[in-house]
Amino acid sequence: MRFEQLDVWKRASRLACDVYKTTEEVQNWGFKDQITRAALSVPSNIAEGEERESVKDKVRFLYYAKGSLGELVTQLYIGAEIEYIDRQTALAMVKEAKELAKIIGTLIKNKESQIKEENADYHVD
Template identity: 80%
Template sequence: MRFEQLDVWKRASRLSCEIYKATETVQNWGFKDQITRSGLSVPSNIAEGEERETNKEKVRFLYYAKGSLGELVTQLYIGIEIGYLEKHSSLEMVKEAKELAKVLGTMIKKKESKIKEEPAVYQTK
């Protein structure tokens, strides 16, 4: 399956677009850059991982995506608190980010269980 067909990639891509729209009027370039990078990192790492050859490599990039979701949730909360982001829509994005993290966690577990089944030639130390 291509990454473009994955529901988690589609949802993460939509979330990234929402973040860009929500921060359109933010004047603090550092905050805006950081939160949009976190959001963009999620679907990007899902895609990069799915293009890798082994499950071990795929898992590594899924962990990166999951980590970026943690960053994003933190930045959304801070953006709300300091008045950069509208509360209701940002809390909806937090909810979506947390749901995506759960989906990625499930994907990671499934792929990790398959790592043990891969031929030794694909396993790296």
Template identity: 80%
Template sequence: MRFEKLDVWKRASRLSCEIYKVTESVKNWGFKDQITRSGLSVPSNIAEGEERETAKEKIRFLYYAKGSLGELVTQLYIGIEIGYLEKHSSMEMVKEAKELAKILGTLIKNKESQIKEDNADYKI
């Protein structure tokens, strides 16, 4: 399946766009750079993984995307706490990031199960 058809990729892309929008007025370049990078990393890693040849490679990039969501949630919480980000909209993004992490976790488990099933087919 092409990554563009994946709902999780579409949602992660929208979340990344939203992060760029809400951080537009943030003056702290280091914070702004870090949070936009972690947000951009999620759909990028999903796409890169889907373009890989083997299931193990695909899984590895899904794990990267899931890890980036953890980074993003942390940065959103910090941004709220230090007053860089508006609380309500940022908490909505936290909620979306956590939902995406659950979806990626399910995708990873399904792909890992498929590998185990495929490997079991070859055992004598």
């Protein structure tokens, strides 16, 4: 399956677009740069991982995407608190980011199980 067909990639891409649109008027370039980079990193790492050949590499990039979601959630909370982002908008994006993190967590567990099974197949007594 191509990464463009993955629902998690589609949703992460949509969230990144929402972050860009929501922060369009933010004048603080440092904040804006940081939050948009975190948002863009999520679908980008999902895509990069899916383009890798080994399952181990795929998992590594899913971990990067999950980490970027944690960064994004933090920045959304801060953005709401300092009134750069409307609170309701920020909370809706936080909810989506947390749902994506759960989905990615499940994907990671599934792929790590696959790695363990592959390694068990090569076990020599």
